[in-house]
Amino acid sequence: MFKVNENFLKLPEAYLFSEIARRIGAYTEANPGADIIRLGIGDVTSPLCPAVIDALHKAVDEEASGSTFHGYGPEQGYGFLTSLIAEHDYRRRGIAMDEDEIFVSDGAKSDTGNIGDILSAAGSVALTDPVYPVYHDTNVMAGRRIQTLPCTEANGFVPELPSARPDIVYLCYPNNPTGTVLTRPQLKMWVDYCRREGTLLLFDAAYEAYVTDPDVPRSVYEIEGARETAIEFRSYSKTAGFTGIRLGYTVVPKELCGADGNGGRVALNPLWRRRHPTKINGATFLIQRAAPAHYTPEGAAQSGEIIKGYLGNAALIREGLGRAGYKCWGGTDSPYVWVKTPDGLSSWEFFNLLLTQCQVAGTPGCGFGPSGEGYLRLTAFNTPVQTRRAIERIARLF
Amino acid sequence: MFKVNENFLKLPEAYLFSEIARRIGAYTEANPGADIIRLGIGDVTSPLCPAVIDALHKAVDEEASGSTFHGYGPEQGYGFLTSLIAEHDYRRRGIAMDEDEIFVSDGAKSDTGNIGDILSAAGSVALTDPVYPVYHDTNVMAGRRIQTLPCTEANGFVPELPSARPDIVYLCYPNNPTGTVLTRPQLKMWVDYCRREGTLLLFDAAYEAYVTDPDVPRSVYEIEGARETAIEFRSYSKTAGFTGIRLGYTVVPKELCGADGNGGRVALNPLWRRRHPTKINGATFLIQRAAPAHYTPEGAAQSGEIIKGYLGNAALIREGLGRAGYKCWGGTDSPYVWVKTPDGLSSWEFFNLLLTQCQVAGTPGCGFGPSGEGYLRLTAFNTPVQTRRAIERIARLF
Numbered sequence: 128m129f130k131v132n133e134n135f136l137k138l139p140e141a142y143l144f145s146e147i148a149r150r151i152g153a154y155t156e157a158n159p160g161a162d163i164i165r166l167g168i169g170d171v172t173s174p175l176c177p178a179v180i181d182a183l184h185k186a187v188d189e190e191a192s193g194s195t196f197h198g199y200g201p202e203q204g205y206g207f208l209t210s211l212i213a214e215h216d217y218r219r220r221g222i223a224m225d226e227d228e229i230f231v232s233d234g235a236k237s238d239t240g241n242i243g244d245i246l247s248a249a250g251s252v253a254l255t256d257p258v259y260p261v262y263h264d265t266n267v268m269a270g271r272r273i274q275t276l277p278c279t280e281a282n283g284f285v286p287e288l289p290s291a292r293p294d295i296v297y298l299c300y301p302n303n304p305t306g307t308v309l310t311r312p313q314l315k316m317w318v319d320y321c322r323r324e325g326t327l328l329l330f331d332a333a334y335e336a337y338v339t340d341p342d343v344p345r346s347v348y349e350i351e352g353a354r355e356t357a358i359e360f361r362s363y364s365k366t367a368g369f370t371g372i373r374l375g376y377t378v379v380p381k382e383l384c385g386a387d388g389n390g391g392r393v394a395l396n397p398l399w400r401r402r403h404p405t406k407i408n409g410a411t412f413l414i415q416r417a418a419p420a421h422y423t424p425e426g427a428a429q430s431g432e433i434i435k436g437y438l439g440n441a442a443l444i445r446e447g448l449g450r451a452g453y454k455c456w457g458g459t460d461s462p463y464v465w466v467k468t469p470d471g472l473s474s475w476e477f478f479n480l481l482l483t484q485c486q487v488a489g490t491p492g493c494g495f496g497p498s499g500e501g502y503l504r505l506t507a508f509n510t511p512v513q514t515r516r517a518i519e520r521i522a523r524l525f
Numbered sequence: 526m527f528k529v530n531e532n533f534l535k536l537p538e539a540y541l542f543s544e545i546a547r548r549i550g551a552y553t554e555a556n557p558g559a560d561i562i563r564l565g566i567g568d569v570t571s572p573l574c575p576a577v578i579d580a581l582h583k584a585v586d587e588e589a590s591g592s593t594f595h596g597y598g599p600e601q602g603y604g605f606l607t608s609l610i611a612e613h614d615y616r617r618r619g620i621a622m623d624e625d626e627i628f629v630s631d632g633a634k635s636d637t638g639n640i641g642d643i644l645s646a647a648g649s650v651a652l653t654d655p656v657y658p659v660y661h662d663t664n665v666m667a668g669r670r671i672q673t674l675p676c677t678e679a680n681g682f683v684p685e686l687p688s689a690r691p692d693i694v695y696l697c698y699p700n701n702p703t704g705t706v707l708t709r710p711q712l713k714m715w716v717d718y719c720r721r722e723g724t725l726l727l728f729d730a731a732y733e734a735y736v737t738d739p740d741v742p743r744s745v746y747e748i749e750g751a752r753e754t755a756i757e758f759r760s761y762s763k764t765a766g767f768t769g770i771r772l773g774y775t776v777v778p779k780e781l782c783g784a785d786g787n788g789g790r791v792a793l794n795p796l797w798r799r800r801h802p803t804k805i806n807g808a809t810f811l812i813q814r815a816a817p818a819h820y821t822p823e824g825a826a827q828s829g830e831i832i833k834g835y836l837g838n839a840a841l842i843r844e845g846l847g848r849a850g851y852k853c854w855g856g857t858d859s860p861y862v863w864v865k866t867p868d869g870l871s872s873w874e875f876f877n878l879l880l881t882q883c884q885v886a887g888t889p890g891c892g893f894g895p896s897g898e899g900y901l902r903l904t905a906f907n908t909p910v911q912t913r914r915a916i917e918r919i920a921r922l923f
Binding site: 128129130132133136137168170173175177183188191192193194195198201203218233234236237240241244245246247248249261264268294295321325326327368370371372373380385386388390393395401402405406408409410411413420443 | 607769
């Protein structure tokens, strides 16, 4: 009998969001008409901006005519998009970038998992705790050894350097789930460490559009030497509301090398380039046509307004809960607010309390790892009106 | 220094289509204005049908309003689509199918490679020769041992059962690149073999819409017992012209089990279900909204006409070359025609001859594996006018 990948049997059940949905479902069944406000899931709620909608309609019309129809495209992304990314997201911010270092995909989730394909499965991985579960689960699937870097109130949710050298480290800043950021010196410490130790830094910048503080880097490549040690993941999900239509990209600088079994240097850019035509057929043409609208003055202004709205919600949460006596982190350069549970309640106890007493749904911090116990994540992805109502309810709780 | 996946260093250069493009480029540069007819690449040329275009515009409008906006969807596909697939593609053809056995993705290429994630990398794989390179390359990346099953004129391009039992076998019928098919008894022989030997059958049915012969199965599940041994891959690329907008699905029946290290049975359906939310975030909402149009009477009629057109082209190629004295296979239930090179020419020699003497671009058979040497693949994905002109030119060659 053929054998399965037994690493899958070591995975935790993907229970977090289904368990949340189950508890909310049970509550609404017992309390029909309950006016539940959802600040739990990390999904945008604003519709796509008009510039993107226009671009999508035009792209659909292109697919309706034989003379403008696009079938298979370049697997690594159309040049009309990679050139805009290199120019707007990097060069205009003073970061050198070639178009052929940019690989367009259907999103950062896919890429943060798939990147493991080009890396040895025998390597070790360091992950923050709490962490976005995708980094953890995809590396369990691949069979890599995992060490965790606790992020706690004591270290300000900024991980300390590992005691044992890992082959790979994932960092996500602005962070999901804590909403905290790294300053330039803090990120530099990590880049320097990775260069020194021959560790690959996988930097998830999915939330960079939320950074307003000039001392907080939006790209790992703002740090000198990062091109030799880091891959960066970007997403249009939280930047332009593309969660449902899917688009992201990954940057693999040409300088970046790993080792083969004999210690010879192997550049990663050609490996990732080789993977694309073999394992994906490129991101949907329509969505690649939509992304450039995000780089026009109108599109940039429109998505900027949406992000400003979400950041306003984050401020409502952070400040409202702060006034009510809660300890909170994040929410200034991030859509996430990390709330310490009151009175030593567990994450699930606080979740239940908010659900049943305030009809507000959050996400229990323990779902992101053991160090998330005693915390709850609230997200800014609702409307200002609903966010304000939710915070008023929570503020009246005690 | 962190290590790369050394299996990538064993991959053949992905040279085939780039080498073809290079040779065509060199020829057109030396012969400006050359009227080259492309029968090489397996990409559709007809635009999307009106029913699909309408559905896409409507879906774009849904994304423009907060009340109808769709963000993250179910990672395994929306129920509005999986229910249609189960009903139209299976139950109406007399095949039992539950919706939760269907997993929507961005295409069959991704899935035929990614399926390896849930299987032991220590297993062995049997592949036909010639073969769609994706099966080969993704299994090299994973480090699996590969045995080849030669498909030749002598066996009618239907592989014989392996001499040594493989853990996994890939079959693609109607076949890419040979255009040949399996009859029901031939496919039954494989299903019976796989059940008996505990081999997983990965059946790529990307070209099922081209089957017109009632004795040729369109789904592996037409064969009794296939649910216990086979996974099926389907694509909207060649069925509805979705090559550029990307959509496919994979069927993993609930009965289908592999073994863990102790010989215990492990169902594959939950493993693949667990992979989706971890490694993909679902296929683009817009495209999932477009696919149902393909199942309406209008949409089905419109895509049916397009396929009829391509099959007409295939007949032009097959019959035209046959009259000119060429030996051809395929092209009756497939968009591909497999042409034996004349006078013992190699694949590349015949390719060059067609390019320089007829200004027709094909694909050298040797690019699909050693048994493809001495053959050339022509595709039906051009217009009838251009296809006819190309064949007239080739017929005049000798």
